Amino acid sequence: MKILLVEDNQQVAQFVRKGLTEAGHAVDHADNGRDGLFMASSEVYDALILDRMLPGGVDGLGIIEALRRTGNKTPILILSALADVDERIRGLKAGGDDYLTKPFAFGELEARLMALTRRGQNSGQETALKVGDLTLDILSRKAMRGGKTISFKPREYKLLEYLMRHAGQVVTRTMLLENVWDYHFDPQTNVIDVHISNLRQKIDAGFDKPLLHTVRGAGYRLSENA
Amino acid sequence: MPKFLRSTASRLALVFAGLFMMAALLLAGLLWWNTAGYLDRETDAVITADTRAIGDRIEDFGLAGAVQTMNERIAADADNRGIYLLTDPRLRPLGGNVDAWPLKVGPRPGWYEVELVHRDRLHMARLLHVTLPGNYQLLVGRDVQDRVEMRNLFLRGLAWAGVAALGFAFFGAWLIRRAVERRIEGINRTAIAIVQGDLARRVPMRDADDEFDQLVATINRMLDQIQQLIEGVRNVSNAIAHDLRTPLAETRARLEGLLRQPAGTDVSLDGIAAAIADIDRLIGVFNALLRLAELDTGLRRAGFAQVDVAALVEDAAELYGPAAEVKGLRLDSQAEGGLVLNGDRQLLAQAIGNLLDNAVKYTPAGGRIVLNAVRQEDCRIAISVADSGPGIPEDERTRVTQRFYRGDASRHAEGVGLGLSLVEAVARLHGGELRLDGNNPGLRAILALPAQA
Numbered sequence: 001m002k003i004l005l006v007e008d009n010q011q012v013a014q015f016v017r018k019g020l021t022e023a024g025h026a027v028d029h030a031d032n033g034r035d036g037l038f039m040a041s042s043e044v045y046d047a048l049i050l051d052r053m054l055p056g057g058v059d060g061l062g063i064i065e066a067l068r069r070t071g072n073k074t075p076i077l078i079l080s081a082l083a084d085v086d087e088r089i090r091g092l093k094a095g096g097d098d099y100l101t102k103p104f105a106f107g108e109l110e111a112r113l114m115a116l117t118r119r120g121q122n123s124g125q126e127t128a129l130k131v132g133d134l135t136l137d138i139l140s141r142k143a144m145r146g147g148k149t150i151s152f153k154p155r156e157y158k159l160l161e162y163l164m165r166h167a168g169q170v171v172t173r174t175m176l177l178e179n180v181w182d183y184h185f186d187p188q189t190n191v192i193d194v195h196i197s198n199l200r201q202k203i204d205a206g207f208d209k210p211l212l213h214t215v216r217g218a219g220y221r222l223s224e225n226a
Numbered sequence: 227m228p229k230f231l232r233s234t235a236s237r238l239a240l241v242f243a244g245l246f247m248m249a250a251l252l253l254a255g256l257l258w259w260n261t262a263g264y265l266d267r268e269t270d271a272v273i274t275a276d277t278r279a280i281g282d283r284i285e286d287f288g289l290a291g292a293v294q295t296m297n298e299r300i301a302a303d304a305d306n307r308g309i310y311l312l313t314d315p316r317l318r319p320l321g322g323n324v325d326a327w328p329l330k331v332g333p334r335p336g337w338y339e340v341e342l343v344h345r346d347r348l349h350m351a352r353l354l355h356v357t358l359p360g361n362y363q364l365l366v367g368r369d370v371q372d373r374v375e376m377r378n379l380f381l382r383g384l385a386w387a388g389v390a391a392l393g394f395a396f397f398g399a400w401l402i403r404r405a406v407e408r409r410i411e412g413i414n415r416t417a418i419a420i421v422q423g424d425l426a427r428r429v430p431m432r433d434a435d436d437e438f439d440q441l442v443a444t445i446n447r448m449l450d451q452i453q454q455l456i457e458g459v460r461n462v463s464n465a466i467a468h469d470l471r472t473p474l475a476e477t478r479a480r481l482e483g484l485l486r487q488p489a490g491t492d493v494s495l496d497g498i499a500a501a502i503a504d505i506d507r508l509i510g511v512f513n514a515l516l517r518l519a520e521l522d523t524g525l526r527r528a529g530f531a532q533v534d535v536a537a538l539v540e541d542a543a544e545l546y547g548p549a550a551e552v553k554g555l556r557l558d559s560q561a562e563g564g565l566v567l568n569g570d571r572q573l574l575a576q577a578i579g580n581l582l583d584n585a586v587k588y589t590p591a592g593g594r595i596v597l598n599a600v601r602q603e604d605c606r607i608a609i610s611v612a613d614s615g616p617g618i619p620e621d622e623r624t625r626v627t628q629r630f631y632r633g634d635a636s637r638h639a640e641g642v643g644l645g646l647s648l649v650e651a652v653a654r655l656h657g658g659e660l661r662l663d664g665n666n667p668g669l670r671a672i673l674a675l676p677a678q679a
Contacts, residue, residue, distance in 0.1 A: 084520060187576075
């Protein structure tokens with residue numbers, strides 16, 4: 001994927017750039033708002049990563065607003081040291097697609113970026129989701145694996161649906177908490193891990209090949225391949 | 227501006243004195259119009275009637291008739307106030323009680339008010355000059371010296387009264403100013419003491435229950451709040467010094483250890499992972515502190531919306547249920563239907579989450595946690611988390627909500643000691659409170675929040 005990173009802090013920029021390049025992405029970097037806006041509007045990118053506070057007369061929100069006004073729909077991940085709920089809402093209202101507070105783990109950034117860029121792909125009107133031999137029927141809210149029908153509690157279903165819609169991608173605990181539970185805070189203990197292990201009991205127990213994998217230091221991934 | 231006028235109280239008193247004097251002048255004017263003015267109008271009517279009578283006589287009986295009438299009127303005028311003069315066209319007197327045509331009365335007929343010699347004295351007189359048929363000139367008038375003197379008397383009285391009123395105004399201003407100054411002085415002195423660092427000082431009350439006492443009470447409450455906040459900041463600085471320094475020191479030691487590894491050995495990835503975990507813990511503390519600071523400002527209230535308490539409780543129990551189960555605990559929840567409050571769903575969920583998290587952490591296996599929400603007798607909504615754990619000794623309960631406070635029992639457990647402070651801050655933001663009771667055995671933490679009106 002081709003990604004534009006607009007970030008004035010050299011240390012952070014280098015860290016993100018290195019990580020994304022190693023993951024096989026092409027990364028362009030601008031260290032001020034004016035250059036960032038110019039590059040974002042003159043070239044086609046798969047995703048933008050924007051810092052909010054930037055030198056160069058145009059800040060992150062300014063870039064987003066300018067791009068959205070011209071009909072540019074490139075997915076945008078906002079990076080910011082401003083952690084207030086209000087700031088987050090402002091960022092998303094301006095047209096950002098996701099908001100990540102500094103400091104962040106690279107795994108979190110990558111997972112969110114991937115979730116953004118593939119979001120459009122399977123949000124269609126399909127009635128069933130499929131990963132390996134696991135099929136989730138959206139209408140009956142039941143899953144089938146190896147001829148066995150599995151039923152879920154409402155939240156388990158939502159959790160599995162989210163994981164299946166992001167099949168093959170790493171999904172972090174924070175992403176699950178935000179998207180499955182709609183909570184935007186740190187629940188301190190490993191509550192999500194316990195939910196995941198319950199889900200794992202239901203879909204993986206008794207089968208040779210596990211589908212729900214733990215990605216160390218990042219989160220979880222649902223996929224056929226380990 | 228003179229010092230006296232710089233005082234608000236003095237200016238206030240002077241403004242009132244001015245208003246008072248204006249009202250007095252208005253009253254005097256009305257009085258004058260209704261008394262002296264009435265007399266003036268009477269005089270004018272009599273003069274006009276006289277003039278007409280004499281004019282009629284000259285038409286009916288000629289000049290002699292007019293002179294005779296004039297003389298009769300002069301004779302009948304006991305106080306000798308009437309003034310009459312009839313002259314030929316060249317202003318030579320033909321009759322009357324004035325020796326010569328007064329110089330100040332012009333050739334044109336009309337009303338005049340002039341000084342003339344009457345009864346051997348220079349008196350003020352009001353005169354009507356008319357021209358009779360045959361171009362004879364008639365002057366009829368009244369001596370109005372009395373009225374002029376009365377008017378002068380009146381004005382002099384008014385002037386003295388004004389001077390006296392001004393004197394009273396200044397005296398009043400001085401009194402008010404002294405009273406106000408005396409009350410303000412207490413506030414001033416306290417403020418100066420506080421500026422100089424004596425935060426414990428309070429403005430003395432007078433027990434008069436007046437506006438000043440109300441102001442003083444408000445100021446004292448404000449000072450209490452400020453003192454509390456400053457002490458809070460001081461506590462937080464101490465706590466930060468303690469609770470952040472320790473993990474910082476650990477991280478630093480770990481990283482420096484990695485740096486000092488003998489050349490050629492592989493850098494331990496586990497060491498780096500542990501350092502990152504330390505730093506994540508520090509970030510967690512910072513986030514908690516920032517959120518507490520954000521809550522303390524009260525700004526989050528702007529985003530309040532209706533929150534369905536039953537759904538809130540159910541979601542929280544659903545999130546923490548599996549974690550409790552894994553520890554061998556039973557988590558039951560129940561909520562009365564139809565409970566709605568005005569608040570921030572995220573913060574309330576986090577507060578309940580923190581309480582559940584504590585309960586799960588401190589309750590030994592086989593125990594039971596009950597989360598429930600009911601409407602209290604005072605109409606507030608009570609969301610409580612009761613556990614069968616060790617509880618908190620009564621004398622420690624007020625201290626556990628202090629920032630970074632950790633009970634002896636929990637000193638080695640995970641966490642940063644900000645959980646209950648956050649719950650308490652969320653309760654306060656919602657106009658409620660956090661209460662900690664015993665649960666025989668265990669702890670019952672109750673969030674009492676006002677229901678939506």
